[in-house]
Amino acid sequence: MVLTTTEFDTIAAISTPPGEGGISIVRISGEDALAVAKKIYRGKNLDKVASNTINYGHIVDPTTHEEVDEVMLSVMRAPHTYTEEDIVEINCHGGLVATNRILQLVLSNGARMAEPGEFTKRAFLNGRIDLSQSEAVMDLIEAKTDRSMKAAISQLDGNLSHLIKHLRKDILDVLAQVEVNIDYPEYDDVETMTSKLLRQKATDVHERIVQLLKTAKQGKILREGLATSIIGRPNVGKSSLLNHLLHEDKAIVTDVPGTTRDVLEEYVNVRGVPLKLVDTAGIRDTQDKVEKIGVDRSRKAIDSADLVLLVLNASEALTNEDQELLKATEDKQRIIVLNKTDLPTKINLQQIKALTKGQKIISTSAIKANGVTQLEELIAKMFFDEGITSSQNDVMVTNARHIGLLNQAKSALEDVIKGLNDGMPVDLVQIDMTRCWDYLGEITGDSYQDELIDQLFSQFCLGK
Numbered sequence: 001m002v003l004t005t006t007e008f009d010t011i012a013a014i015s016t017p018p019g020e021g022g023i024s025i026v027r028i029s030g031e032d033a034l035a036v037a038k039k040i041y042r043g044k045n046l047d048k049v050a051s052n053t054i055n056y057g058h059i060v061d062p063t064t065h066e067e068v069d070e071v072m073l074s075v076m077r078a079p080h081t082y083t084e085e086d087i088v089e090i091n092c093h094g095g096l097v098a099t100n101r102i103l104q105l106v107l108s109n110g111a112r113m114a115e116p117g118e119f120t121k122r123a124f125l126n127g128r129i130d131l132s133q134s135e136a137v138m139d140l141i142e143a144k145t146d147r148s149m150k151a152a153i154s155q156l157d158g159n160l161s162h163l164i165k166h167l168r169k170d171i172l173d174v175l176a177q178v179e180v181n182i183d184y185p186e187y188d189d190v191e192t193m194t195s196k197l198l199r200q201k202a203t204d205v206h207e208r209i210v211q212l213l214k215t216a217k218q219g220k221i222l223r224e225g226l227a228t229s230i231i232g233r234p235n236v237g238k239s240s241l242l243n244h245l246l247h248e249d250k251a252i253v254t255d256v257p258g259t260t261r262d263v264l265e266e267y268v269n270v271r272g273v274p275l276k277l278v279d280t281a282g283i284r285d286t287q288d289k290v291e292k293i294g295v296d297r298s299r300k301a302i303d304s305a306d307l308v309l310l311v312l313n314a315s316e317a318l319t320n321e322d323q324e325l326l327k328a329t330e331d332k333q334r335i336i337v338l339n340k341t342d343l344p345t346k347i348n349l350q351q352i353k354a355l356t357k358g359q360k361i362i363s364t365s366a367i368k369a370n371g372v373t374q375l376e377e378l379i380a381k382m383f384f385d386e387g388i389t390s391s392q393n394d395v396m397v398t399n400a401r402h403i404g405l406l407n408q409a410k411s412a413l414e415d416v417i418k419g420l421n422d423g424m425p426v427d428l429v430q431i432d433m434t435r436c437w438d439y440l441g442e443i444t445g446d447s448y449q450d451e452l453i454d455q456l457f458s459q460f461c462l463g464k
């Protein structure tokens, strides 16, 4: 990577959200951070204050001598800072005007406006954190539940990085050994020995990557929410159930079958599990043009669901439509919800049990809010029992870029094993092993391209 001068000039941004607030922070990082601050700050001599101290004073416009704000100013000296550069943070009164005035003063006195994510990008380029840790900073900011926050913190602490670095070291060791064997063959059967070594290591690393990828599904859910579709024929109480899970009357509920005409998506946190709840139009054969489109979408909502809540009306006998829906969702993770249990039961429970082979059945009355707690508990249990806490060292892969690279690394290892099985020369097999090493390196940013870095950090917020 070629470092141009503009890449490490002194940058500044407002690091707090825009709008009125108690305090706002204008952050400056770079060689001239202190020099810039000194031009607009009246208070202690900043050259004399100790690192990591916060200092009382005023911001003064050097051209007009006008006092702009009363502030607290933090000084953090390189290299032990967030960016590994000198950092000054001006804690000012949190009004839009004062904060922007101070930023303008900082910019007209030697700093330039930071790009989104540029502070964190410097932490990366200066080597304080690696790429996966930088991405974790973003995940942390965007986390919507305690669980996803925990996953991000773990990644920020470098747990994923350590794991990847171990894998890469193991690969590098074996590659080095292969070189030695080829260059200084001590024994006659060096070719066999080298193949054996490569096969062992490829199999071992492959298994570790497979384990890591197993955590990816849960990781994705933590980031994006468990896609949970509420499915059933018209009027069984799907929208009523959605409203209960949301603790809010979002969907229209009426006694007219076919009330919900389109899918409705809402996010909700159910006992630590982020759900993307999808209420659908009741599925039935219909001539109504609009309803038909809704019904098609409901069928698609079955396909895209991680979890299906199949709602049946317990106060009526099972219909053909119910049976079709039981069939259409049988390969899905699902919970059967028997609703309207406040009314006399007409549904045949034995029949449903036979059709669902031991899958979970929950009885509810959406009108009386009965059974909703049990439903929530079951969703959380299904999710957490799936091994979310049992992943190796609590490392979880949550990032689509990482998942893609792990899959590529995995398939490179499969090429290694296949090559060995086909009796390919060791130096050709080595190429695939090296590819695997490169893919893993892209996760931590040990091997990367400038465009990737620019693209990744541009998704960050300003001031981070």
Ligand SMILES: Nc1nc2c(c(=O)[nH]1)N(C=O)[C@@H](CNc1ccc(C(=O)N[C@@H](CCC(=O)O)C(=O)O)cc1)CN2
Binding pocket: 079, 080, 081, 082, 089, 128
């Ligand atoms: N005011 C303020 N609050 C903040 C940040 C900040 O930059 N400013 N952070 C940032 O966004 C987060 C904290 N993260 C940080 C991570 C590393 C270092 C740091 O200085 N690391 C040094 C030395 C650590 C030490 O003193 O032991 C290092 O790793 O070398 C600072 C903040 C959240 N809160």
Ligand SMILES: Nc1nc2c(ncn2[C@@H]2O[C@H](COP(=O)(O)OP(=O)(O)OP(=O)(O)O)[C@@H](O)[C@H]2O)c(=O)[nH]1
Binding pocket: 232, 233, 234, 235, 236, 237, 238, 239, 240, 241, 252, 253, 254, 255, 256, 257, 258, 259, 260, 261, 280, 281, 282, 283, 339, 340, 341, 342, 343, 364, 365, 366, 367, 368
């Ligand atoms: N007695 C009783 N009535 C219920 C229950 N749940 C819902 N209902 C009523 O059943 C009717 C239909 O409820 P909705 O929630 O709109 O049903 P839906 O499945 O969304 O219906 P569509 O959107 O038309 O597919 C409404 O009159 C609800 O008040 C329940 O548990 N018991």
Ligand SMILES: [Mg+2]
Binding pocket: 238, 239, 240, 251, 252, 259, 260, 280, 281, 282
């Ligand atoms: Mg509805």
